[in-house]
Amino acid sequence: MENSFSFPSIHNFPPFYTLQPTQTTWQNQAALWSEIILAYYRHHKLYRLELFESLNSELFNFNNNQGIKRRLRLETLQAIIDTMVKRGTAEWESPPKKVSAIIYWRKPEEWANLINNWILETGMSNSIVTVYEIAHGESSEGFEFHGLDQTILMKALDILVKKGVAQIFQGTSTDDMGVKFFGING
Amino acid sequence: MGNKSSKITSQDRAILDLKVQRDKLKQYQKKLQIVAEKETQVAKEALLKNNKRGALLALKKKKYQEQLLSKSDAQLLNLEQLTQSIEFALVEKDVFAGLEQGNLILKEIHNETPIEKVEKLMEDTADAIAYQNEISEALSGKLTSEDEDEILAELAQIEKERLVDELPPVPMQAPVREDETENIEESISKQQEVKAKKSQKENRKLEAALETA
Numbered sequence: 001m002e003n004s005f006s007f008p009s010i011h012n013f014p015p016f017y018t019l020q021p022t023q024t025t026w027q028n029q030a031a032l033w034s035e036i037i038l039a040y041y042r043h044h045k046l047y048r049l050e051l052f053e054s055l056n057s058e059l060f061n062f063n064n065n066q067g068i069k070r071r072l073r074l075e076t077l078q079a080i081i082d083t084m085v086k087r088g089t090a091e092w093e094s095p096p097k098k099v100s101a102i103i104y105w106r107k108p109e110e111w112a113n114l115i116n117n118w119i120l121e122t123g124m125s126n127s128i129v130t131v132y133e134i135a136h137g138e139s140s141e142g143f144e145f146h147g148l149d150q151t152i153l154m155k156a157l158d159i160l161v162k163k164g165v166a167q168i169f170q171g172t173s174t175d176d177m178g179v180k181f182f183g184i185n186g
Numbered sequence: 187m188g189n190k191s192s193k194i195t196s197q198d199r200a201i202l203d204l205k206v207q208r209d210k211l212k213q214y215q216k217k218l219q220i221v222a223e224k225e226t227q228v229a230k231e232a233l234l235k236n237n238k239r240g241a242l243l244a245l246k247k248k249k250y251q252e253q254l255l256s257k258s259d260a261q262l263l264n265l266e267q268l269t270q271s272i273e274f275a276l277v278e279k280d281v282f283a284g285l286e287q288g289n290l291i292l293k294e295i296h297n298e299t300p301i302e303k304v305e306k307l308m309e310d311t312a313d314a315i316a317y318q319n320e321i322s323e324a325l326s327g328k329l330t331s332e333d334e335d336e337i338l339a340e341l342a343q344i345e346k347e348r349l350v351d352e353l354p355p356v357p358m359q360a361p362v363r364e365d366e367t368e369n370i371e372e373s374i375s376k377q378q379e380v381k382a383k384k385s386q387k388e389n390r391k392l393e394a395a396l397e398t399a
Contacts, residue, residue: 128201132209169194171202178202
């Protein structure tokens with residue numbers, strides 16, 4: 001990873017990796033974990049959490065120089081993400097399977113506003129923008145939603161469509177989606 | 187423009203097609219660049235292994251990728267120019283539609299105020315003003331002018347009555363008066379004679395009345 005993420009000290013605290021039996025303690029523990037996950041994902045601009053793969057990453061592992069090793073268990077991580085889903089900061093990708101989740105360090109509504117503001121500020125109202133262009137085009141480079149996950153992007157666009165701010169449509173010859181923004185402040 | 191319910195037009199779809207092609211071309215270029223870099227790497231590695239033929243092949247491949255890249259650059263430019271031309275034409279169309287609409291409304295407003303109607307209105311206004319003047323006259327001035335004679339006559343009557351009231355007390359010597367009246371009778375016209383006689387008669391009546399009182 002390029003510039004590395006600095007974990008809070010709690011990340012080095014061995015009991016933090018064990019699901020705490022006391023309800024209130026567990027609630028605090030889950031809240032702290034979800035904070036760390038959101039901060040980490042925001043730092044590295046990540047959107048998807050594949051549970052099996054992630055359990056091997058630095059995020060859910062702790063190795064100190066005294067040889068103490070801790071790793072979050074799958075069930076614990078699932079329970080943490082369940083609490084995040086309740087708060088709207090995560091979403092299981094294909095429930096009831098709990099193997100992959102989308103992490104919303106910005107809620108789809110926030111992404112929607114960022115995208116619509118970008119359209120208004122760059123004078124692209126009433127012109128046609130490809131969905132690819134929003135997340136990967138040169139024109140969105142340097143904006144926070146550049147590189148945004150496709151699923152989240154489509155959710156954000158759906159919000160704009162529901163608000164009557166934009167319309168999603170297909171071309172004549174391709175399945176690729178385009179968006180027409182009407183230049184309305186959502 | 188800016189219509190919430192505006193539907194996607196066929197032009198919008200055409201523009202989307204062009205922009206999707208642009209995206210694909212850009213992705214293709216990205217791929218070409220990566221492949222070209224890889225071929226360079228392959229050539230270097232082949233040379234290290236003394237595989238001159240392999241290195242040459244890799245460089246040939248790389249050259250070909252680069253040619254494709256520059257060709258696709260030209261295509262990309264074409265696509266973008268065409269897209270921009272269409273977008274500009276659409277803007278022009280909108281501007282024209284805006285002007286047309288403005289012109290239409292101006293005409294509509296003019297239709298609502300035709301010259302004949304305006305002239306008629308001005309005439310009507312003049313008539314109305316004249317009528318108003320008549321009313322004011324009737325209410326203030328004209329009434330007196332019409333009945334002036336009557337009023338003047340009334341005034342004369344009142345004055346006369348007042349004169350009678352203010353007459354000095356009748357002198358006791360009646361004969362002197364008779365002579366005087368006879369003198370006047372000679373100098374004035376017959377009409378006045380009659381009038382004088384009348385007044386004389388009246389005076390006499392008055393005298394009699396006064397005397398009896």
